[in-house]
Every structure is written in structure tokens, then in C-alpha cells.
Amino acid sequence: MKEFSLSRIGQFIRRDITIHKSTFVTGLLVGIVLIFLFCIFNMMWDKQLSTDEFFGIFGLIYIPMGVLFTFSIFKEFNDAKTNQLYLSIPLSIPERLASKWFTSTIIYTLVYSILAIITGILALLFGIVIFDADFNVPSLFSIEYWNVLKVYFLVQPLFLVGAISFRKNRIGKTLLFLGILVLGFTFFNFFLFGIFNHNHGLFSGETLVSEAFDKTTADFSGLGRWFYGLLLGPLMLIVAYFKMKEKEV
């Protein structure tokens, strides 16, 4: 018996989408309305909606909505009335994790992106008619779009761990954990920066300390970029796997 079957993952994704259809649809509708309104408000000032501005709005809604969706599809995992049935479904832990991750990242991103682009174009057409705005079609191939996606794919596994780990006040506790993690990494970066750059006299003057602090957030070394960009997400997925494995009702 295979413990990792793509067919079972597909069936589980179908199950999740069917069960959470109304949550999914409501969330997307709220997202569409907000994107439309923000795009219109943005065009009211300068009669244009640049790619940069559009994907700024896109990210503002896409990331929080994605986080909420992640928490929503893990609700039955932590609910005492639903988790007995959920955990006894014949599915291995890697299959459960893969299907939840795929639904809350790939499917969510695909659906949301397409709807957001259509909404953006509609808002632009509206802006052209009402404000005589410039026509600038937002493209899914722009670097701004991929930067937003990168951020979501980086932080989503962390919220996924939060959705699995906490039974109550899951979003608040995850945000607190994230805050502590960011603070920890900032200090870690600061100390590394200090250790490797102390001979450049960075800590000799008072103003330089704050300058060093700024640099720790701005200056991302190749190693740091690799660590945060490529390692943190998969690392959190490994944590999620073990959290799921040790889960009891």
C-alpha cells in the first residue's frame, strides 16, 4: 500500500474545496470587492494605476486572505467535534499536508490571481470611463507580482504551522509567534553583522549602531537570502508534518 498517492491527494483537495466552498467563495468575493474599491480610490488621485500600485493592492488583500483561508481549511483539524472524523480518514500525513498546502497556496493563488487581474482590468475600464485614467493592463509576468507571491509562499507555511498547533486564538498566537521569530532573527542578524563587521568601526559611534541595525534589515547577504527564501518555508512544512504526526484528539 502506497503511503503517498497523488490520486488520494486529489480526492482530498476535492473534499476540502467542497466542504469549504462557501468560505472560499465569500473570501474571494470580499477580496474582489476590496481590490476594485482600492483600485478606484488609487485612480482618483493620479488618474492611473501602475503595475506597482496594482500589485501593492493585490498583496494587501492576497496575503491576509490566504492566511485566513489557511486557518479556515485547518479548522476541522483542531475542532473537537470534527477532528475525530477528519483524522480517521485513510490518508497518510504527507498526503494530508501536501493536499492542504496545495489548496492553500497553489489553488488559492491561481484562482485569486486570475480573479484579481480581471477585477483590476474592470476597475481600469471603470477608471478610464469615469476619471479618464491611463490604460495599463496588470500582467502576471511582472516582477511585482512574483515578489508578492514570494512573500506569501515564505510566510504561509509559518501560518500553516500556527493553524495546526494552536487550538484557540490561532491567528493571534501565530502572529505573536511570528513577531517573536522576526525579533529573534533581527537580533541574530544584528549580532552576526556586528561580529563580521566590527573591525570596520561600526560600533564606535552612537549613530552607527542604528545605522548597523538598518543594514541588518536592508542588507540581505546571499546566504541569508537562501536561508530565508528557500529554507524557512520547507523547514516550517517539516515542522507542520511533525505537528500533524503527534496530533491527538
Add this chain to the structure above:
Amino acid sequence: MLTIKHLNFNYPKSRSVLKSINMNFEAGNIYGLFGKNGEGKSTLLKIMTGLLFPKNGSCLLDGYEMGKREVQSLQHIFLVPEDFELPSISIQSFEKVQSCFYPQFSQKQFYELVKEFQLSPTDNISKLSFGQKKKVLIAFGIATNTKLLLMDEPTNGLDIPSKSQFRKVMASVVDENKCVVISTHQVRDLHSLINHVMILDNAQVAFDQPLHKVSDGLWFGKPSSNDPTELIYSESSFGGKAIVPRLDKNETEVDLELLFNGVLSAPDTINAIMNQTQHDERV
């Protein structure tokens, strides 16, 4: 089929719920798992399904450790929990999205049972009463055709006609390849349904016997005043009904409620008689 050996369990910072439990569940039987409230019946069923992990000991289904929650083992077990919530979709949609995980699932059987329980496939589950939701889940559990079907207080929330309907349905579905374990504290609800009794008391197995052996060894009824047989247990509230060693008396139907109370009050005496009967049969 499912073997439990030297199993111990306790919830964090609390007393032992199960102590050194040894049990064996075989196909072709309907087991009645009885015990007072809080005696660990639900906990035991959750361990059997792999939803809780034992502190010591093992729980194996055909050699697979249930705590590992492998597909191989989960495909052969279905639990109808005592308290549950089903998704807010139609019965039909529920069947479609959930049945694909159980290779032996019978769609025909499911819809027949749904009809038997006077429900419609198009009914939205969220609009059903708790008892009706329970019927949906019981029908689904039976239709999965898993080797092992566990039911935790299945008659809770069912009205009186539904309880007899439940007994009728359960009696018709069991076969030699299937094992059903029904946990309840409402002993009367399983009258004429089970063929093996297991009683948990003080976190241990106080009684574990097939029903035919119980009727071989024990006699249930109202003994006459000149009957010299020693009473094992009697209750005035049952109209003077008592349990006595059967010896050469005619066989009687096992009174589950009386047996349950008798085991709780005199477990050693009853188990000694049962062991003696088995010994005599072997000789």
C-alpha cells in the same frame, strides 16, 4: 484482527484511564463494550482508531500499529464518535467526497440505509437534527464495509423507534468478515444485538466473555425461595431478579443490565465461575 496488549493510558496530569488492558477482537462478532461514565470506553475506541496514542503497550490491527495512522490500517477501520459535527453539505455530496477513501464502500448500501432511516440524499446535513446526523454517519460507517466498525454511544440522540431500527440494521449488516464494537453505558439498547460482552471498571477489563459462555455459566432470573444455589448478585429493583451459577438449570437469556451490575459488584466471583465453566467444558 485487532489486538491490544498491556495497554496503559492517561491524559496529561490525570489518573490512569486504562491500566494494563489486554483485549482481542475477532471478525464475525458484535462486541458490547460497557462501563460506567468516565471508565475509558471512548478513550479505548479512540486508541483503537489511532486518534490517541497509548503511553505503554500496543494496539495492532492485522499487525499494523494504529498510532502510526497508516493508510493500510485506517482503510479497515471506521469510528462513529459520540459527539461529532458533519460538514454543511448535502448527504449526497458528503458521500461523494468522503466515500472515495474507503475501497470497500458500497454506494448502494449507503443509499438503502439512508432510505431506511427516512432521510433524503438531497437533505443538507446542517439542517438535520443530531439524531438524524447520527443516522447519516451510522449509514456511512456501515457502508464503508471496513473490517472493524467502532461505535461510541451510537444510540445517544436516537429516539425510541430509531433505537430498534438501529438494532435491526446492525443485526443485518454483520458477517463473518466484519467486527463491530459498540460502546455504551445504556446496556439495554444492545439487547439481542451483541454476542460478546466486555466490561471496563476501575480502568481495567473487569469482564470479557462471549455471550454463549455467559449463558453456559450463569443463570438469570428470579430464584425460588427453596433454591439452595448461592446468589451471586441480586437486585430488588429488578423484581427480585438475580444471577446464580447455572449448574444444571435450564439456559436463560442473558440479562445484560443485571450482568453489568453483577460484574461491577462481584467481579471475582463471576469471573471465577466463568473460568470454571470453561475449564469444565475443556475437560
